[in-house]
Amino acid sequence: MNHLDDRVRKEILDSTEDTPSTLKDDIWNHIDQELFQTKGRRKKRVKKKSKVIPIVIAAAAGLMILFSSQTETGSAFIKQIKDLFVPEKEIIQSIEGNEEETNVNLQEGKDSEYIIYIDEERYKLVNGKDSDIITTKEPLEERYPKVSMEIKQFKDITPEEMVSTLETELAAEYTKITTETVTEPVNGYKLHGISGSEWDSPVTNVYVVDNLNGGSFVITEKYFLEAAEGHGARFYAMLQEFEIIE
Amino acid sequence: MNDDILAGIRNGSRDAFKQFFDTYENYAIRTAKAITRNDEDAKDAVQEAFIRVYRNISTYNSALSFDAWFYRILVNECYRIITKEKKNTPVDTSTIENNAQLTEHSKENLSDLYSMIQNMADLYRIPILLKYIKGFSEKEIATILELNQNTVKSRLFNGRNLLKTQLELLEMEGSQ
Numbered sequence: 001m002n003h004l005d006d007r008v009r010k011e012i013l014d015s016t017e018d019t020p021s022t023l024k025d026d027i028w029n030h031i032d033q034e035l036f037q038t039k040g041r042r043k044k045r046v047k048k049k050s051k052v053i054p055i056v057i058a059a060a061a062g063l064m065i066l067f068s069s070q071t072e073t074g075s076a077f078i079k080q081i082k083d084l085f086v087p088e089k090e091i092i093q094s095i096e097g098n099e100e101e102t103n104v105n106l107q108e109g110k111d112s113e114y115i116i117y118i119d120e121e122r123y124k125l126v127n128g129k130d131s132d133i134i135t136t137k138e139p140l141e142e143r144y145p146k147v148s149m150e151i152k153q154f155k156d157i158t159p160e161e162m163v164s165t166l167e168t169e170l171a172a173e174y175t176k177i178t179t180e181t182v183t184e185p186v187n188g189y190k191l192h193g194i195s196g197s198e199w200d201s202p203v204t205n206v207y208v209v210d211n212l213n214g215g216s217f218v219i220t221e222k223y224f225l226e227a228a229e230g231h232g233a234r235f236y237a238m239l240q241e242f243e244i245i246e
Numbered sequence: 247m248n249d250d251i252l253a254g255i256r257n258g259s260r261d262a263f264k265q266f267f268d269t270y271e272n273y274a275i276r277t278a279k280a281i282t283r284n285d286e287d288a289k290d291a292v293q294e295a296f297i298r299v300y301r302n303i304s305t306y307n308s309a310l311s312f313d314a315w316f317y318r319i320l321v322n323e324c325y326r327i328i329t330k331e332k333k334n335t336p337v338d339t340s341t342i343e344n345n346a347q348l349t350e351h352s353k354e355n356l357s358d359l360y361s362m363i364q365n366m367a368d369l370y371r372i373p374i375l376l377k378y379i380k381g382f383s384e385k386e387i388a389t390i391l392e393l394n395q396n397t398v399k400s401r402l403f404n405g406r407n408l409l410k411t412q413l414e415l416l417e418m419e420g421s422q
Contacts, residue, residue: 012378
């Protein structure tokens with residue numbers, strides 16, 4: 001069989017090697033043009049919106065309160081804030097190299113302190129006592145490690161203090177820990193913890209976001225290695241829609 | 247993939263991306279040419295795969311094999327282009343596992359081994375191309391094609407047996 005292997009390898013390599021030298025240049029020129037020569041313009045077009053509701057929207061919400069009925073309650077105010085965001089929209093997310101159009105639905109976080117759009121075909125948001133958890137709509141089989149994204153606010157702990165605490169916690173759980181500042185999918189810190197390289201090795205990503213009021217939002221993603229480009233990418237896309245309500 | 251180059255790409259460096267391109271283009275073009283069976287389609291697939299890598303590098307998990315991630319994107323691009331082309335050609339019915347008609351050799355002139363491979367059903371052809379062009383392991387091919395490793399093992403085994411049988415037939419015909 002070794003002789004056959006050598007023969008197959010040689011045949012395939014011989015048959016695919018006559019690439020004209022101009023082909024490589026053509027490909028690079030196209031890529032260069034697409035990614036780097038038009039980068040300034042492109043960047044401007046996709047510039048990320050603010051992660052906090054702009055003051056003008058907050059003011060608009062205030063005016064809505066002012067001119068609405070006298071029986072307005074706190075929940076009505078929240079409803080109006082919520083109404084400023086479309087209840088459902090379509091996002092394009094990259095799943096394993098393919099762009100996928102996904103419908104996402106608006107959801108309020110705990111005490112309406114943030115909003116996020118959820119891919120409700122696959123996930124659900126569970127409002128807990130201290131935090132909210134986004135998890136798979138259908139429970140995973142027992143052989144799969146936990147898959148979830150928890151969003152929790154620590155009102156009195158700054159992002160820097162939070163990162164320090166989390167690094168210690170993750171170090172006790174994982175063999176490899178990294179910390180970096182990120183601008184995507186949120187502005188803040190990202191801590192990454194992993195042990196092993198098996199398909200089911202647990203992975204934790206923790207994002208720490210400044211709540212702009214002296215505290216932090218901590219978003220903890222848990223999945224397993226093989227799900228990095230599935231659930232991991234879907235969590236990433238949902239998190240891009242995360243907005244703090246001041 | 248070199249960590250420095252990867253970090254450079256993450257930071258949007260054109261130089262780092264060019265280094266990555268220079269390192270990967272040769273085998274990427276070979277693979278795309280072999281899968282699409284068409285130079286122009288291969289060019290489109292390779293271009294798009296590199297562009298997708300740059301735009302989606304933030305979703306790459308460094309705990310996974312970069313090569314497997316890159317080739318998954320490349321193979322998906324090739325599939326996308328092949329599928330688009332197939333809209334104007336008859337449907338390939340030979341992609342069902344255990345189908346007795348594993349090749350369409352009766353319609354083609356299988357005078358050499360490469361033609362034999364290129365006339366096999368994609369089911370066997372793609373794993374074979376990935377194995378022999380880039381030397382990917384069964385585990386890596388399974389990751390690239392999103393298949394169970396045992397499935398890949400079985401497809402490679404059956405594909406090689408098929409080639410072996412066809413070569414023997416060809417050699418018998420030649421000796422008569």
